[in-house]
Amino acid sequence: MSAPTPVLEVEDLRVRLRTPRGPADVVNGLSYSVGPGETVAVVGESGSGKSVSVLALLGLLPRGVATVTGRALLQGEDLLTMPPERLRQVRGPGAGMVFQDPMTSLNPVLTIGRQLVEGLRAHSDMDKAAARRRAAELLGEVGLPDPDGALDRYPHELSGGMRQRVIIAIALSNSPALLIADEATTALDVTVQAQIIDLVEKLQADHGTGVIWITHDLGVVAGIADRVLVMYGGRCVEDGTVDDVLEHPAHPYTRGLLGALPDLAQPAVDGVVPDLATVPGTPPAPTDLPPGCVFWPRCPVRGDARCETEQPPLVQIGPSSGALPHRAATWCTETSALGTESSGEAR
């Protein structure tokens, strides 16, 4: 099927942060789109710019520190240039966000109920009682035991997993057109995780919600994503359908990530979900990116003379199994395919 108007269309997103060690180019020209009902998984090592790239979309990076350029069309409207009041209206019903750190993302001095109710009431003329009922309902949906009782509790009275569910409930409370989930289920056990995923899928079916799911968990990627975007050094180094990327990874970095992966044909045995492999070495500092391929300093392949000096563009690398192109930003798709032990081939 040819994609209808995307929920989110990101073009050449760049984020530069001011740091004590000079300007850090944390996101460097990211382009992707999320269709209605579609789930895009974003994977990549710690520090690759996943969180920053989504926070930038909603203008949630610290003011005065971050410079964001590019375009980010949410249902046709550019998030990066919209007036503040419009952005406020969009936050919530337009895009809901589940934050990475459940321990610090809730206000410690307000009750859970209040924190949900204020989000609901900011976008509707619901009265307090109705908003409270809806809040309890949402807490029930995310699998919080005793949702009514939880309304009057404070964050410190809940466990990490429970707080994470509260944050998910807040993000879902206005049935957003776009849901951004940053490591949303890391603190949750497998059953609760499955429950959350069901809930999100229901939201996608009912509202055509597009989902950006940032995760380290390849089981989740394989289970829910339609599309995978691999980030490295603030760039998209590879993207495509889940099948293409997981089965035929083209970029040496992606192959490194998938390297230690048990066969994806039998995923999640007994609830044991595979995690991303560790690639030897450390990612480049965003204050000091290499001039050529971002992965060059750690790359075991280095199969092309241009690797060190010239930045490879993100281009289609071959026939794709689905409707989406399979793209990678590497000079060495062919050469590297020979020297890999990973589960697939690049062509």
Place this chain on the structure above:
Amino acid sequence: MGVSVIVFALVQLVPGDPIRLALGTRFDQETYDALLERSGLDQPLVQQYFNWAGRALTGDLGVSFRSGETVTSLIAERLPATLTLAFASIVVALAIAIPLGTVSALRPRSLVDRFATVISQFGISVPDFWMAIVLILVFAGTLGWLPSGGYVPLSEDPLGWLQRLILPALVTGTVSGSVITRFVRSSVLEALGSDHVRTAQAKGLRTRQVFGWHVLRNALLPLVTVTGVQLAYLLSGVVVVEIVFSWPGLGQLALQAVQARDYPVLQGAILLFAVVFLVINLVVDVLYTAIDPRIRR
């Protein structure tokens, strides 16, 4: 208990002989001995302590060597002036610190922020007596708008009370306000950068709501402590300002007691300051429990 021992010991460390000072130049051994005996200063220190502490427990802090009045009545006489000045100063301090600290946190490195930094640096480093004298010269001297000092009770002359309160409260309030401004600035900055404020923004709350309920509410929690500390300081340590403005407060009383080696008054005053400190700490704790759910059980 521990406090009372320390208070007692500290006062004993003040050099000089109180009886000699009380007698002045007209001095003969007989009167000296009589006074010494009457004041109990001839007894061993430990004995003196227990005598004093025992009476203090019943509210009897002894009698001033100098004036012969009871210490309790001396203190009671001075208390209203001190309380008035301390609370007025705290009001001034908070009225300066909360807006200034908040605005400079909202616009770091802006003109307002720089201005606030300079002002609070000024307030912290400029001696209070100097500020007091300048204010007196300008407002009482040149402009002639306000009296240069003194104190009248509120019940007698409300306008006069207010007129005389303004300048000293401005001086001590500016000093405390400078300290608190920096504090407010850093805690608002911290709150602004916190994850939960980001969550609040992501919900699409109005700026006012994000600010009032999520930034200020959390930033002002620790303010209770600093305000308490400043209040305790104002209730005990504004000697210089009291003197410059002829403000009949406890600081002045304590100073006079030191000069006269008037042990009972000095001990009484210091004990009072210590008690004030404890009470303020207690109030701060109680307030904290009321406003911070994490401390409640």
